[in-house]
Amino acid sequence: MSVSEYALTDAIARIVVDQFAGLQALVSTLVALLVGSVQAVAFWVAALLPLTYLPLLATDVAAEHPLGFVALLGANGVAFVVGHAHNRGEHAHA
Template sequence: MLGPVRAAAFWSAVALPLTYLPMVATGAVWDRPVVFCALLALNAVAFLAGHGHDPGTA
């Protein structure tokens, strides 16, 4: 049970930063700072939860 959760958290931590660039480019960071901070917090949680995952294993 822990393996799939850890894998999902790992790949979420990899993918979430891709949402930052469009937010910065469109200025949404300044329009919705709470959403941006929530994304940063979610990325930190995903990083902590998924840091033990080895992407070389399925």
């Protein structure tokens, strides 16, 4: 290979590395947005789902469908675990 071929190969390699770094940053940003969205939805599901317990218990739906009620409790537990980090640190001093 001549010197000009090495320079061309080096230039192409730099372009590829730069493009890869840009793609890596884009994927990282998209993952952060997705994680934040999932945490936000899980937080609000965990906060609002217990409001359904009293009507279900008062109308005996929970007694008629105990497995469904236990699944609802389990879903609430999963939502608490997934959503616990939502907005953490944003209002840490309050």
